[in-house]
Amino acid sequence: xxxxxxxxxxxxxxxxxxxxxxxxxxxxxxxxxxxxxxxxxxxxxxxxxxxxxxxxxxxxxxxxxxxxxxxxxxxxxxxxxxxxxxxxxxxxxxxxxxxxxxxxxxxxxxxxxxxxxxxxxxxxxxxxxxxxxxxxxxxxxxxxxxxxxxxxxxxxxxxxxxxxxxxxxxxxxxxxxxxxxxxxxxxxxxxxxxxxxxxxxxxxxxxxxxxxxxxxxxxxxxxxxxxxxxxxxxxxxxxxxxxxxxxxxxxxxxxxxxxxxxxxxxxxxxxxxxxxxxxxxxxxxxxxxxxxxxxxxx
Numbered sequence: 349x350x351x352x353x354x355x356x357x358x359x360x361x362x363x364x365x366x367x368x369x370x371x372x373x374x375x376x377x378x379x380x381x382x383x384x385x386x387x388x389x390x391x392x393x394x395x396x397x398x399x400x401x402x403x404x405x406x407x408x409x410x411x412x413x414x415x416x417x418x419x420x421x422x423x424x425x426x427x428x429x430x431x432x433x434x435x436x437x438x439x440x441x442x443x444x445x446x447x448x449x450x451x452x453x454x455x456x457x458x459x460x461x462x463x464x465x466x467x468x469x470x471x472x473x474x475x476x477x478x479x480x481x482x483x484x485x486x487x488x489x490x491x492x493x494x495x496x497x498x499x500x501x502x503x504x505x506x507x508x509x510x511x512x513x514x515x516x517x518x519x520x521x522x523x524x525x526x527x528x529x530x531x532x533x534x535x536x537x538x539x540x541x542x543x544x545x546x547x548x549x550x551x552x553x554x555x556x557x558x559x560x561x562x563x564x565x566x567x568x569x570x571x572x573x574x575x576x577x578x579x580x581x582x583x584x585x586x587x588x589x590x591x592x593x594x595x596x597x598x599x600x601x602x603x604x605x606x607x608x609x610x611x612x613x614x615x616x617x618x619x620x621x622x623x624x625x626x627x628x629x630x631x632x633x634x635x636x637x638x639x640x641x642x643x644x645x646x
Contacts, residue, residue: 429472442466490514
């Protein structure tokens, strides 16, 4: 009844082989479905009843105690929280709340909201057994990779990217039941996509808000230091202008030169100067020292 590639011509009813001609699903390409009359005719059903009480009477259970099970408010709440879209939003809001809290002094509303959202996310997934030790271990490995990237390896490269992908994979797995159906995967993918896009938009807005805070101004230099205001990048070599020296390496066009007792890094006007050639300092601008090759004939 669930495979349209199956087909049949006969059924065995009470030990007799009966040819079947009135069931549409006997043909390949159609699912088997029976009416009440057909189910009784071919022995698939034992009988028919109109009410639940009639069923109990036919089963000789008329005196049985009947307990009606209904979904209570807590089960409805957990179902709501574990909906892929809702749980994805809880996850996103949780992490964003903590990010907002990090950029502000003390402890306030963003951090509290973030912790509540993450508690609801992880708590509901644990209650429904969507979260297992496997998912938690995967997320832990991802966090460890990011910590290695931040604390051990300079920059942000392959290890950090792998850590981020691992965490995302673990969080996505937490949105799926133990034996997911195609509809479960589809709804989880949709909810996860919404969470990721929402998170990226929120991070962008957070970055724009962050640059306006006092915290950002303390760790950055918002003003430019202009020479007209008395700022200078000089390293005290202006007195070398016009002096002669010798190239201590090939200048292509930059390299080392020895002027008097000092070995300094210089650059030519674009010409190639070989190691050992005489050079003259033309100008000094901060730490940029321009030289020109001088022919010994001159």
